[in-house]
Amino acid sequence: MSDVLAALTAGIRTEPLDGSSAAASGIAARWFVPGRIEVLGKHTDYAGGRSLLAAVDAGHTITAVPRGDRALQVHSEGADGAVTLGLDEASARPAEQADAQTAEQTDGHWGGYVRTVVERLEKNFPGRLRGADVTVTSTLPLAAGMSSSSALVVGLALALIDLSGIAADPAFTREITTTEQLGEYCGTIENGQSFGTLAGDRGVGTFGGSGDHTAMLCGRRDALVQYSFCPVRHERTIALGPELTFVVAVSGVEAEKTGSARDDYNRVSLAVAEILRRWHEDTGRADASLADAVAGGPAAVQRLRTLVAADGYLVGRLEQFLAESERIVPAAAVALEDGDLAEFGRLVDESQAGAEDGLRNQVPETSSLQRLARGLGAHAASAFGAGFGGSVWALVPTADAEDFAARWLDAYRAEHPERTRAAASLARPGGAARRLAG
Template sequence: MSDVLGQLAAGSPSADRVRWFVPGRIEVLGKHTDYAGGRSLLAAVDAGHTIDARAREDRVLQVRSEVVGGTVTIDLDQREARPAESDGHWGGYVRTVADRLDANFPGRLRGADITISSTLPLAAGMSSSSALVVGLALALIDLSGIAADGTGTFAAEITTPEQLGEYLGTVENGQSFGGLEGYRGVGTFGGSEDHTAMLCGVPDALVQYSFCPVRHERTIGLGPELSLVVAVSGVEAEKTGAAREDYNRVSLAVTETLRRWREDTGRGDSSLAEAVASGPGAVARLRELTAEDNYLGVRLEQFLTESERLVPAAAVALEDGDLEEFGRLVDESQTGAEQGLRNQVAETSALQRLAREQGAHAASAFGAGFGGSVWALVAAERAEEFAERWLDAYRSAHPSRTGATAAVTRPGGAARRIA
């Protein structure tokens, strides 16, 4: 099977109906590094959203969710008349995708009846919201033939799956991508890590990427003797409503640090990682510029530690089969999330600690934080038994979290068209 971009460029075998599967993702390492131009170690998973789209004769989208219920109706010819706010959380993502694609590829979108089904837990840190953005975009681009002519705007701007991931990241955050002008995002200031993992994931492997722009750095096979267990804490990792301010504080700290750097140096570096790499004295100067603000200072140190040292070192340790060193590095990343990002809750910190006490080679919270899930790397032959013990220990410590669950998974493949 060709990659995602190849499937889009080839066009749909059926012009009037397409179905796409988009996986969730596990961020093994790389906590809040992507939008700062840093590194992440990622895996697509074997659960995700399925988007089934049938063309209509008019320019109306009827999008129905089997996951949360309800239908969103959008008249594509009334884009400017639509309010910025939407009919609830998931409807906002639908409108964001439709508006951006219609703005970047005017007149190309076809109306469609779309049904969304899923095996992915919502608000669990596995990026169900970004999977919705990716799935809707792929289905609409495919159904409308936007990428299939090979000569239009899409083909001129997006030539690799990595660029497609970066573009869909800007669809979500509202920024521009090349000549594809930005439009309303969903209100969160994230990057393209999730979208890249979903479009570039490799079965039975972890992938290491750096961002701004997206660059593949390494693929590390995960042998059949190992499994990932994901425990959902029962604390929803929302990025909307009241939770949005907490989430955005983490990313806005990077924006403020970069603003101070540009003002002080006169440079035009586009990311924090680019500023760090600009010269031998850059890190020392960045520390000076953030010294009087405690949160900016610890946020800078967390980024430097996570992106510059932990991600590449952990990837090498895993590649070498040194699980003890891998676990130690992952523990350090968890400490950085708790003390630097300050985006952990008691439940996710407890899950990480309990996983290690139960014998996991490594464990870490992942995703936006403020709730969500924790992954644990364990021996495959004992994965199911570990998941049960881990969940029992967590429920004993946090009996009110009745929605907590645990499941065994493996790295899965990228998003794909399905029959």
């Protein structure tokens, strides 16, 4: 059992405190949840593919203090306003009303993520949630590809599960016995899918996977982790020595998954669903993921290519997945493990090209950052996250990291002077989410 699930189940409060006893107890749940760098594995997780991930040393701290009523108040120091929810009202709200309110709040307001977490936990574990005053503080850049929104989902879920003793609920223990499964469940909170007998809800309106959530819950300090998905399976851990550091450059183009940007993001994921639909119709098989279809036999890949041949975007999407998941991720992990940084960099360049030509989710700014980083001598560099903005990572010698960050940012600003919010910072793998002393 890994540390996150062990922390949730150690000294668990099996019965929710009620009324004034909850507020008087002074018990608080406090968690740190890191952001993540998706080193490789662009849009592979929800297709059952592979990713190479790092949990970084910046993130959200979520503190939940029990109240004497069934109300939840959430305040974020990094965002405007506060969110107040009546838990009994949330559980009784008709589905169509909940859908409308969630859609309204996720279109440009962080409160939609709060409501999504609360309504899903209340639906799956009715009556267990305690009222709480929740505070969110953060060292993580917002809307910059570091997955601040998923970190909020994971952090709220951990704090509320912890405070309310949900990890002792039979519905929880029946479905979630590993931290990997907890990560997958958190992914379904966000995308709205069911997880075993834990029924899904609307989610936040984006059709993503659980790669971000897995990185945050299962990352290792001073190492990268390779996972495959649907279901989540650990495949490899690769140490990252102290001589190497990630420099993360924020492009200044916000990588939002809300409002109009959500349609662009969903086009990438819905393309996978369409490929799989055609596969099911043509073969009569019931493969749960694109990766399962690819593994369906020696002729499977050619059959898939035939099924999408008339649609240029689906062709590019399929080829990007095949290259990224089946070849680039495992080969790059081996190259990094062997210390072959030249080969690692070559494979990462190929991944970046797949994002630009296959996913078509890059903007000129992220493409420029990747090209400039390589020109300035980075061992490897790639855009990461949902795309359509966000950040680019560069892997450089630690001794040169601060100077590299300054030179990289100067070169980028010379090409894109309008991006006044561009910034660069250093990051190392900092380990998984962890419970903090109250």
